[in-house]
Amino acid sequence: MNHDAYDDNYIRSILNNVKSIAMVGASPVNVRPSYFAFKYLAQRGYDMIPVNPGHVGKSLLGKPFVASLRDIGRPVDMIDIFRSSSHIMPVVEEALTLSPPPKVIWMQLGARDDAAAAKAEAAGLKVVMNRCPKIEYGRLSSEISWMGVNSRTLSSKRAPIPTQGMRLSLNRMSVGGGATAASDRAAKNKSEPT
Amino acid sequence: MTDRLPGFSTLAVHAGAQPDPTTGARVTPIYQTTSFVFNDADHAASLFGLQAFGNIYTRIGNPTTAVLEERMAALEGGTAALAVASGHAAQVVVLQQLLMPGDEFIAARKLYGGSINQFTHAFKSFGWNVAWADPDDIGSFERAVTPRTKAIFIESIANPAGSITDIEAIAEVARKAGVPLIVDNTLATPYLIRPIDHGADIVVHSLTKFLGGHGNSLGGIIVDAGTFDWSKDNKYPMLNEPRPEYHGIRIQETFGNFAFAIACRVLGLRDLGPALSPFNAFMILTGIETLPLRMQKHCENAKAVAEFLAGHSAVASVNYAGLASDKYNRLARKYAPKGAGAVFTFSLRGGYDAGVSLVSNLKLFSHLANVGDTRSLVIHPASTTHSQLDDEAKVRSGAGPDVVRLSIGIEDKEDLIADLEQALVV
Numbered sequence: 130m131n132h133d134a135y136d137d138n139y140i141r142s143i144l145n146n147v148k149s150i151a152m153v154g155a156s157p158v159n160v161r162p163s164y165f166a167f168k169y170l171a172q173r174g175y176d177m178i179p180v181n182p183g184h185v186g187k188s189l190l191g192k193p194f195v196a197s198l199r200d201i202g203r204p205v206d207m208i209d210i211f212r213s214s215s216h217i218m219p220v221v222e223e224a225l226t227l228s229p230p231p232k233v234i235w236m237q238l239g240a241r242d243d244a245a246a247a248k249a250e251a252a253g254l255k256v257v258m259n260r261c262p263k264i265e266y267g268r269l270s271s272e273i274s275w276m277g278v279n280s281r282t283l284s285s286k287r288a289p290i291p292t293q294g295m296r297l298s299l300n301r302m303s304v305g306g307g308a309t310a311a312s313d314r315a316a317k318n319k320s321e322p323t
Numbered sequence: 324m325t326d327r328l329p330g331f332s333t334l335a336v337h338a339g340a341q342p343d344p345t346t347g348a349r350v351t352p353i354y355q356t357t358s359f360v361f362n363d364a365d366h367a368a369s370l371f372g373l374q375a376f377g378n379i380y381t382r383i384g385n386p387t388t389a390v391l392e393e394r395m396a397a398l399e400g401g402t403a404a405l406a407v408a409s410g411h412a413a414q415v416v417v418l419q420q421l422l423m424p425g426d427e428f429i430a431a432r433k434l435y436g437g438s439i440n441q442f443t444h445a446f447k448s449f450g451w452n453v454a455w456a457d458p459d460d461i462g463s464f465e466r467a468v469t470p471r472t473k474a475i476f477i478e479s480i481a482n483p484a485g486s487i488t489d490i491e492a493i494a495e496v497a498r499k500a501g502v503p504l505i506v507d508n509t510l511a512t513p514y515l516i517r518p519i520d521h522g523a524d525i526v527v528h529s530l531t532k533f534l535g536g537h538g539n540s541l542g543g544i545i546v547d548a549g550t551f552d553w554s555k556d557n558k559y560p561m562l563n564e565p566r567p568e569y570h571g572i573r574i575q576e577t578f579g580n581f582a583f584a585i586a587c588r589v590l591g592l593r594d595l596g597p598a599l600s601p602f603n604a605f606m607i608l609t610g611i612e613t614l615p616l617r618m619q620k621h622c623e624n625a626k627a628v629a630e631f632l633a634g635h636s637a638v639a640s641v642n643y644a645g646l647a648s649d650k651y652n653r654l655a656r657k658y659a660p661k662g663a664g665a666v667f668t669f670s671l672r673g674g675y676d677a678g679v680s681l682v683s684n685l686k687l688f689s690h691l692a693n694v695g696d697t698r699s700l701v702i703h704p705a706s707t708t709h710s711q712l713d714d715e716a717k718v719r720s721g722a723g724p725d726v727v728r729l730s731i732g733i734e735d736k737e738d739l740i741a742d743l744e745q746a747l748v749v
Contacts, residue, residue, distance in 0.1 A: 160570040162577045165374045172375075238579040261579065267376055274339060275376045275384060277392030277588065278403040278581050283329065283337045288344040293362075304329055304338070309400050311519045312549030312580040 132246060132258050134313040137281070137303040140265050143233050143255055144299055147206035148176055150262070151198060151231075153220050154211030155179035157189050162238070163211040164189075166263040173266060174296045178205060198223050207233040209262055210240060217242035221249050230254065235262055259316065270297035281305045331398065331514065332615045339393030340608075353605045354386045373569060373577070373589060383593050387601040391608050395534075395544050396584075398513040398611075399526050402549030403584035405592060406542060406604060410509060410529025411441055412597035413543035414476075417505060417525060419595065420561045420586045421473045424450025428474040429467045431458040431488065433481040433720055435529075436709040438507070442476075461492045468500045473558065475502060479518050480510035480659070483704045483728045484642040484721040485667035487654035494522025501558070503551045509533070510666050510694070514618040515659045524551040525583065532695025533665075536610040536617055540603040545587050549580030562586050617697070617733055622662025624699075624739060625731040631740045632669050637677065637747045642721070643667040665731040666694045668704070668721060675724045678703050682727070684746035687738060694730035699739050702728050 130139070150170060156163045157179075171177045171190055179189040182196040195201055198208065198220070208224050208231050210217055217236055224231055225248070234249045236242065236258040246256040267273030271280040272291060282301035289297055329337070340351050359378040361367035369375035378384055388406050396404040407413050422428060430442055432455045442453040456463040458477060475497045477488050490506060497504035503524035508516060512533045518526050528534060530542035553562035553575045562582055565571035569589065575582040592598060622645070629643035644651035645663030655663040671677035681701075682690050688701040692708055702708065709722035717723055731739065 159372065159374070160572045162572075165577070168369070168374060239576070264579065271341070272376045274393050275378060275386070275389050276403070277384070277389050277396065277405055277584060279338075279393055279396035279401060281397070283333075284341045285337070287342040287347050290344045302329070304334065304397060309402055309519075309549055311400055312402050315548075315550035315552075316580070 130246075130250065130256065132241070132243065132256070133317045134310075135257065135260070137269065137305075139255075140257065140260070141269055141299045143207070143235075143257065144262065144266055144269065147233055149178065149205045150175050150207045150209050151178040151180050151201055151205045152209045152211060153180045153198070155181050155189055155194070156211075157184055157187055157194075162261070166209070166211075166237075166261060169263040170266070172293060174294050198227060204229050205231050207231055207235055209235045209237065211237045212240065214240050214242050218245045218248075221245040224254075225249065225252050233257070235260070237261060238264070266297075266299070269299040269301065271301060272297060279309065281309070334394070334397045335514075335614050336612050338397035339390040351387055351390045351605065351608060354601050356385075356601075357381050373572065373585075381601065382596060382598045383588060385598075385601045385604070387608075388599050388604040391530075391542075391599075391604045391611075392544070394608065394611060395513075395528070395530075396546055398614075399508070399546045400513075400517050400519045400548075401526065401546035401584075403581035404544055404546045405584050405587045406530070406544045406599045407592060408543065408597040408599050409541045410507070410527065410531065410543040411437060412595075413527040413529075413545050414438065414441060414507075416587050416591035416595060416597070417527060417545055418446065418451055418474065419591050420583065421503070421559060422449075422451045423560070425452075425471065426450075426473045427452045427454055427469060427471045428476055429454045429456050429464055429472060430475075431456060431477040431481065433458055433484070433486060433488075434476075434478055435482040435507070435509075436704065436712065436720070436722065439709075439716075439720065440711055458486070458488045458493070461489065461496065464493055464496045465499075468496070468502075472500055472502055474505055475500070476505045476507070478507040478510065479516045480644075480664045480666070482510065482666070482721075483668055483709065483726070485510065485644055485651075485664050486642065486721070487644045487651040487658055487663065489654055490516075490518055490521040490523060490658065497524070498522070501556065510664050511659060512614060512618060514615050515622070515661055515664060519546070519548040519550070521658065524548050530607045531693070533618065533621065534611055534614060534695075535607040536614065536695065536697060537606070538693055538696035538698065540606040542599050542603050542607050545584065547581050547584035547587075549583075551583065553582060561590055566590065618662065620733040621665035621731060624733065624736040625665040625667065625729075626662070627736040628729065628731055628739055628743065629667060629669075631743065635744075635747060637672055639670045639672045639725070641667070641669040666728065668726045668728045670723070670725040671727065675705075678725060678727045681746050685742055686745070687734065687742040688729070694728075696730065697733050699732035699734060700730040704728050
């Protein structure tokens with residue numbers, strides 16, 4: 130898998146197929162990006178589980194926090210990691226001990242750990258790094274177009290009117306990969322030591 | 324198997340637009356409304372807190388305008404865009420995100436006269452200081468860099484003479500200085516040049532010109548390339564520090580590679596207020612659908628007119644980068660292989676008086692202060708667009724007293740040449 134530039138079909142198949150998402154590092158503070166993403170994905174019909182040992186006993190939008198992946202107590206399709214790059218590996222290692230293991234490891238915008246990705250991929254998991262599932266869902270459904278963002282997709286079908294809990298079609302025509310060529314190049318240059 | 328990717332002309336027609344959700348209208352409707360109802364209090368709070376995608380108020384975003392924004396981002400190869408009321412407004416909003424009072428930016432000397440004025444006078448009162456550099460001397464950009472430099476600003480095809488800027492060389496200066504390169508791509512349009520492919524971090528346009536294309540609507544746009552790391556060295560607090568007006572969110576951390584466009588929208592447009600009318604957005608969108616066809620015709624006509632003038636005895640010189648003999652022809656072949664644009668200057672042997680006489684004798688060319696119209700236009704920059712500059716600055720920016728500027732339209736080229744011929748003979 131080329132983690133510098135993802136094909137839309139790869140991201141699309143993940144977002145179309147996963148139903149439950151455990152968000153590691155989810156915050157109950159409503160100005161944190163993890164809160165935005167948690168709320169949006171819940172609104173789009175995903176079964177969301179907040180994982181954060183610092184908030185056990187509280188809940189996020191009605192979902193009780195659990196301390197660790199092992200405490201979820203049921204199978205989960207995707208682990209969305211809201212931690213910095215240096216904290217990814219232990220989360221991936223814990224995810225790989227789950228039975229059954231999750232299908233997807235997703236590292237948030239700004240987070241990337243190639244060794245952890247390789248380990249998860251060797252165990253048959255799909256991995257996405259340095260992306261936000263909220264932005265990718267909004268982009269592939271074109272809901273993000275309200276903000277003047279380049280969805281990199283086209284459609285000649287009538288647009289849906291999104292309502293609470295509604296899943297949107299992500300199967301629009303792709304104009305390119307997950308980001309633009311220029312921003313992919315810039316991200317790659319940033320991740321390589323100069 | 325990878326999907327086939329649509330080409331430029333397909334994007335010019337389709338990007339950002341899809342049939343209306345409620346009526347099925349195929350053309351993007353004009354959402355001529357100031358405001359949008361919320362579903363409930365939670366929805367309102369989510370929108371105001373930048374947590375949900377949606378519409379609040381047309382000063383922040385509008386569905387018609389959003390189609391224009393996405394289309395321009397797609398055509399330029401950017402991650403996102405923000406449309407505003409004019410090209411000038413785009414420049415204010417961009418620099419507001421980058422400069423604090425006392426900061427500096429470097430700008431090419433060869434610019435639209437209105438930009439020279441805005442940078443020299445209006446921005447001075449904000450404490451934003453411009454340092455001028457010569458786009459023909461890359462070293463002059465390097466020498467102008469100081470610890471307070473926050474951006475470099477150039478035009479891809481530069482006013483008024485249609486000269487071509489070496490974008491990649493100046494992008495390298497910007498990269499070394501750790502500042503973004505802003506390119507005004509108005510005269511080229513993304514059909515001729517895509518500055519992001521050559522290292523630009525931000526592209527701005529006056530949509531009023533070739534993009535709208537019909538001389539009927541003002542507009543401006545900012546395109547975010549998604550290439551610049553705003554967190555580096557904490558030089559850009561608007562993007563990198565917690566924003567008190569949004570409960571402490573950090574724009575780059577939250578919005579990633581389209582953070583700059585979001586900052587322009589929620590910190591610039593929201594608070595400074597130069598919103599584009601949805602009607603103008605609609606007119607400009609309609610124009611963009613035919614951009615590739617029009618630019619081909621503009622360039623074909625411009626080359627024919629430039630060749631005619633170059634061979635005319637009353638003409639002292641022609642500055643058109645599309646001519647093989649022009650000093651910018653090498654750069655034109657590199658950056659604008661499909662055509663060198665349709666705005667250029669020439670000078671008359673008879674000087675100022677001959678220029679005035681030519682303008683008054685023309686019957687098809689319109690004497691006015693715009694470019695990039697379907698109609699052919701003529702102006703004498705020294706007495707109009709560049710009149711606020713002193714004589715030395717006029718000559719330096721290519722707008723000396725003997726210079727006439729043309730913007731070639733999409734009429735029949737034979738008629739344009741005949742009109743110039745009769746006006747030059749009289």
